Amino acid sequence: MVTLTIDGKTATVPAGSTILEAAQQVGIRIPTLCWLQKVSPTGACRICVVEIEGVARPMTACNTPVKAGIVVTTQTEKLHAIRKQIVELLLVNHPLDCPVCDAAGECDLQNICYELNVTQQPFVAEDVNPPAINGWPLIQQVPNRCVLCEKCVKVCHETVGSSALFVNDKGDKSFIDKNLELCEFCGNCVSVCPTGTMISKTFKFKARPWELTKVPSVCTYCGSHCQVDINVKQGKVLRVTSEDGSTVNDGNLCIGGFFGHGYLDSPKRLTQPMIRQGDALAPANWDDALKLVADKLREAKGPGVAALGSARLTNEDNYLMQKFFRVAVGTNNLDSEARFGALRAFKALNGALGTVGATNTVDHLAKADAVLVFGADVTAEAPALDWKIQQACRKADGKLVVANMRKVKLTRYANTHLAYRPGSEVDLAGALAKLILEKGLADDAALGKSVGNLDDLKKSLAAVDVKKAAAATGVSEKLLNEAADYLGKGKNVAILFGGDLTRGAGAEEKVLALANLALVCGSLGSEFGGLYPLDEKGNTQGLIDMGLAADLLPGPKEYAQARGEFEKAWNASLPTQGRDAQAILEGVEKGEIKVLYLAATNPLVSFPESGRWRKALDKVECLVVQDILSSELEAFADVILPGAADVEKNGSVTSLDHQLSKLGKARNPLGEARADLDIFAALYGLLDPKAEPITLDSVIAEIKQLVPVYGNGSSCSGERCRHALRTPFAPKEKGLNFTAVKAADVPSGMQLLSGKILFHFGTTSTFAEGNLEVAAAGYIEMNDADAQSLGVKDGDTVKVTSALGSAVGKVKVDGKVQAGLLFAPYHFADVNIQQLMPAGTNLVAVSVAKA
Missing domain, CATH: 3.10.20.740 (Ubiquitin-like (UB roll))
Known part of the structure; x- marks a missing residue:
């Protein structure tokens, strides 16, 4: 000191x-x-x-x-x-345009002038500033307002890790420029600019700062749950900001948080109930729409009804939804998009390790000694975790190993990049675990204390052939050894994995292989290490905790084991069986499901076999769509119930690391739209008139009673509520289990991978003009060599065909995907790449032809 x-x-x-x-x-x-x-x-x-x-x-x-x-x-x-x-x-040559500058009223330069009594400009100089830069998407740069503080450059390079901004030219001609290919359009440069140099085009001339009402809330685009302020004027959300120093994200946002709010006032917003009359949907009042839905649910009876929910809804929404359909309707045909990824990872890890999601907090990730990113694009799936990795492995001395079948942003900063062949994840994880053990880098004492079947672990890993694994993965033995050294020598090793892995064929085995690697690395129970399953949807952890799945009840608890407990708590008889998403699809096709209720989800774009879902929805007798945005579903819907966006209702959400946060209601729902919980409550009352009236408070009280980890939620108070539901995972003695897994055959031929990109979140952001400005439509990403052999160039249109059908899209040629692999984002209805994907996978064999 x-x-x-x-x-x-x-x-x-x-x-x-x-x-x-x-x-x-x-x-x-x-x-x-x-x-x-x-x-x-x-x-x-x-x-x-x-x-x-x-x-x-x-x-x-x-x-x-x-x-x-x-x-x-x-x-x-x-x-x-x-x-x-x-x-x-x-102030030399600084323009006197404060009356029309968006920074006026929150300009640090204005404030410092006032503080120092700077009332005149005694100096003059030739104005050599370049003209305003208007060609960048989303952001305008006005060089003559710039004081060259370099805050924007530093945040871009040090915090975000994009390194897109730089100082161009020299001396008094210097100005801030940008490499657009590296820009993540996060808006952090706008946030930290002390003047009006960096201006948000989506906010420009919309309001003066003092006219805005700021409502504290959290961004629910992904599971990071950055703390934000919703800036509202006359009922319109004009921007989203975040404060440095006082928020968990330290004021940093991604494109979704900063520019992605446009969907809230999209002309596609659903604002009144509609009922099908003949071939068209017609406006209706709430009483008629709800009565029709209730009548259809009664007619179909329990097993003839199915419902699909969403991680876009709050904890309270999802809790009441699953209870409503199980108790009032009498069906356990319940599921969500989590079935195709997050639930598979949850079940594998819960069975082998007893975990219920991430085993440590996001903050602790920043102090990891080594980080393994496996089958994930962290920047796209959970940007706030990317920033923590930047802290651990760039600002500090942590080592970064990136294992992926395609190049992602973090590949730039990896100490070792393991570019494995599609489908070889089990081979890769097994080889790394074998090498760490073989090199004597594992903590034998800790393993002996925590792993109940250590002999099985050692015996299984001893049989792993590293040479064969290298051949199967396409990763050299040198790189495998290098990565094993980094992971084995780290005291606190964090392992992150995401959609490329969890949504793929054999995801359960791949996750278990990573769990085995985590055992050997000592990730579980270390202070700053851990396992971090990533899912891009905002409230996936909350959805699982609330039991919105045919095989789960709130807790989460296994349905078969906990059914009696909840029958007693709810004073009702619950169905003995239930259908998951795939079984619901089959039930609709066979005519066994008469009524399908979709709440904030769109299987026609987001689900695998989306083309099959389209045909099925044409057969269902009654389709109820409860959502906030108009979509392809309207063509099939019999009833439309307009719900509320997250800024239009109260409730809570749970982050990927088990932090409970309150939403801030910034305005009322648009038009006649209603909060989702109010819709479920009204239907509950119609189907069970003797039930007690349901309110948000009553649902919260019930959750606290029946979901023990939420029982302390009363401490989640104040404007910046953030309450830890679970403490970091601490293994019990002999409480961890090694699980032997068998590597699957690596597919051959051209493969297509579908997944998330940085600029979009589910399908919601495709209704936001900010996101659409940088990613307006779907595309097919292709390696240069493959493009050359096919005779196509960047921007050409190609037809991609799998066993399920064909999709057409523009080609994006670059070196991010390896030869023999295509990548396509799943967000866009225009390409609708999910129609090519079989159930249970995000990777499929395809043929490609120029369209």
Whole structure:
């Protein structure tokens, strides 16, 4: 520790601290303009100059380290004059356009001018600033407003890891420029800009900051749940912001959080109930629509009804939905899109390890010694975890191993990149575990204490042939050994895996292979290590906890084992059997499912075999669609019930690391739309008139009673509610089990992989103009070599055909996918790539032809 004196106050701070940090600790404010806590200091603006006794010239407080015994003065007439003149120089050729600048009212430069009484401009110089840059998507750059603080460059490089922004040219001609190919369009450069240089085009000229009402909430696009402020004016959401320092995401957002709110006021919003009359849907009142739905549910009786829910709904929505259909309707034909990925991972890990999702918090990831990203595009699936990996492996000395069949953003920063062949995940995970054990890098004592069948583990891994694994995966033995060294030597090893793995064929075996690797690495129970299953949907963990699946009940508990417990709690007889999503599809095809209820989900785009779902929906006697946006489903729907978006209702959501957060209701639902819980409650009352009236408070109380980990949810209070439901996973003695898994044959020939991209989240963001500006339509990503052999070039149209059908899309030629592999995002209805995917996989053999 180092002790110094600042303005007569004694400060004791860690060695390496700056004078600015020491001053903040003792409550002394030094004015700044270029300083930003979450990035390294630049010292560009010089406004933070202070005097140090014995030092001839003033020193910048933001990047001058403390020394024992120094005496610092922060306020003198001389310092005031220096700071004032610095600001006057910054204002040379700065335009006097504050009345029309979007930053007016929240401009740091304005504030510092006021603080230092800068009322005139005594200096003149030739204006050599380039003109405004209007060609970038989503963001306008106005160079003559720029003070070259470099906050935007630093955040882009150090925090986000995009490194798209840079200082172009030299001297007074310098300006901030951008490599658009690297830009993630996260908007963080706009957020940290102290002037009106970086401007959000989607917000420009929409409102003055003081006209906006800010409502604290969380972003539910992905499971990270960044804390945000919903900025509302006259009932319209005009922007989403986040505060540095006081939020779990430290003010950082991705494209979804910053620019993705456009769907809220999309012209495609559903605003009133509709009922099919003949060949068309006609507006209806709520009483008629709800009565019709209730009548159809009664007529079809329990087993003839099925429902598909969504991780886009709140915990309370999903809890009431599953109870309504089980108790009031009498059916356990319940499921969601989680069946095709997240639920498979959950069941595998829960069975082998006893975990219920991620085993550690997102914050702890930032201190991992080694990080393995396996079958995931973390930047796309959970951007906030990407930022934590940046902290662990770029700002700190952690080692990053990226294993994927395609290049992702984090590949740039990987110490080792394992580009494996599609379908060879089990081989790869087994080889890494074998090498770590063989090299003596595993903690034998810890393994012996925590693993109940250690002998089976050692025997199984001893039989792994690393040479054969290298041949199967296409990864050299040298790289396998290198990765094993990094993972084996790490004290805290974090393993993240996502949709490329969990949605694929044999996902359960692949997840178990990773669980075995986690055992050998000591990931489970280490302070900063852990297993992190990723699912892009915002409330997947909450959906699982609420038991919205045919084989689960709230808890989550296995349906068959806990049915009696919930029959007693609900005073009702529950169905003995239930159908999952695939069985529901088969039931519709066979005419056994008469009524299908879709709540905030669209199987015609998101589900595998989407073409088969389309044919099935044409057969179902009654289709009820409860959603916020108009879609292809309207052509098949018999009743439309308009729901509420997350900013239009109260409730809670659960992050991927088990943090409970409250939504902030920023406005009422549009038109006649209703909160989803209110819709379920109204239907419940119609089907069971003797039931007690259902409110949000009554549902919360019931969840606390029946879902033990949510029982302490009362502590989730205040505007920035964030309550830990589960503590980091701590294995019991002999409580972990190794599971032997067998590698599947690696497929040959051209393969198509479907998955998520950075710029979109499910299908919701395809209704947001911000996201559409950078990714307007679906495409087929192809390796250069494959494109050359097929005679196609970037932008050409191709037809991709699997055993299930064909899809047509534009080609995007680059080196991100390996030869023999195509990639297509699943978000877009225009290409509808999911129609080619069989159930239970995201990878399929295809043929390709120029269209």
